[in-house]
Amino acid sequence: MLNIYLHDDISIEKFNDVYFNKFTFSNLDINIAREVVKSIDGVILQDNKKFVSKITGGEVALDCLSTGCKTVLNVIFNSNKIFSAVECGTNALYYIYKLRTGSIYLDNLLLPSFEDFDVDICVIDKNKQEHLFKNTLEAKSWYGGYKNEI
Amino acid sequence: MKSNPVVLKEYKTQYLDVVIDLKFTSNLTFISDISGTGKTFLWNVLNNEKILDSRLATLNFTDALTDISDKLSGYSGKLIIIDNADIILNDNLRYRISSDNKNQYLIFGRNVNGLNLTVDNMYKILVSQNTLKLVPKYGRLY
Numbered sequence: 176m177l178n179i180y181l182h183d184d185i186s187i188e189k190f191n192d193v194y195f196n197k198f199t200f201s202n203l204d205i206n207i208a209r210e211v212v213k214s215i216d217g218v219i220l221q222d223n224k225k226f227v228s229k230i231t232g233g234e235v236a237l238d239c240l241s242t243g244c245k246t247v248l249n250v251i252f253n254s255n256k257i258f259s260a261v262e263c264g265t266n267a268l269y270y271i272y273k274l275r276t277g278s279i280y281l282d283n284l285l286l287p288s289f290e291d292f293d294v295d296i297c298v299i300d301k302n303k304q305e306h307l308f309k310n311t312l313e314a315k316s317w318y319g320g321y322k323n324e325i
Numbered sequence: 326m327k328s329n330p331v332v333l334k335e336y337k338t339q340y341l342d343v344v345i346d347l348k349f350t351s352n353l354t355f356i357s358d359i360s361g362t363g364k365t366f367l368w369n370v371l372n373n374e375k376i377l378d379s380r381l382a383t384l385n386f387t388d389a390l391t392d393i394s395d396k397l398s399g400y401s402g403k404l405i406i407i408d409n410a411d412i413i414l415n416d417n418l419r420y421r422i423s424s425d426n427k428n429q430y431l432i433f434g435r436n437v438n439g440l441n442l443t444v445d446n447m448y449k450i451l452v453s454q455n456t457l458k459l460v461p462k463y464g465r466l467y
Binding site: 189190192193215216217218228229230231232233239240241242243244259261262263264265266267282283 | 340341342343358359360361362363364365366386389409411412434435436452457
């Protein structure tokens with residue numbers, strides 16, 4: 176189950192770039208990482224853990240991945256840590272929502288507007304109450320009322 | 326926030342094979358988009374450029390533990406480029422930036438709270454034919 180914390184009264188890894196470069200990079204499963212990198216940043220990860228930049232056309236190291244992509248990889252490969260996902264674009268965020276493990280912090284539960292999908296998430300609200308959801312439509316329905324209350 | 330740029334109306338440079346061709350129409354340009362579109366790449370380009378151009382100043386997550394308010398106080402006549410805005414700008418800094426008429430801002434982030442923005446401030450990055458530009462994120466509403 177993916178845990179989504181809406182309160183920050185907990186230890187959170189805020190600096191995803193630093194954490195990725197320092198810890199996650201060395202523990203990557205190249206096949207899983209390749210799929211994530213292609214899906215989020217739209218680039219092909221090579222066996223030497225480098226990729227061709229879409230912008231410069233040059234081969235670059237993984238520290239040049241987007242912060243959103245690094246956040247997804249941090250969550251996947253460090254399921255015992257809570258990562259801030261406030262910098263994630265919607266592409267990275269929706270990828271995380273589909274994970275079945277890991278933990279993130281969000282100040283605002285940004286949910287898809289047009290396309291709902293199955294999830295397995297536990298949202299821990301600002302009062303530290305847990306709410307379980309099996310699809311994003313359920314989560315949206317709850318979050319609409321919750322936002323009006325807080 | 327609809328105000329004219331006080332420092333730079335355009336900025337053009339070359340980085341490797343990429344032409345950076347930026348045009349600014351307001352004093353605060355907010356870049357927000359999905360992940361992997363080149364926001365941090367552009368920040369890195371301008372971070373390098375500040376060595377050559379004293380009108381540029383940059384802030385990112387490496388400044389999170391410093392007094393950013395103090396840094397902003399020391400700036401005048403700068404284009405201040407801020408990456409990782411969602412994790413380094415608190416409410417007070419956002420208010421300060423929205424009311425700063427001595428400097429111009431280019432901010433990369435998602436949370437627009439407290440910056441007093443309109444669609445005129447919202448841009449995204451477009452890379453085409455080796456040229457990186459800023460284009461409006463939304464169509465005009467009027």
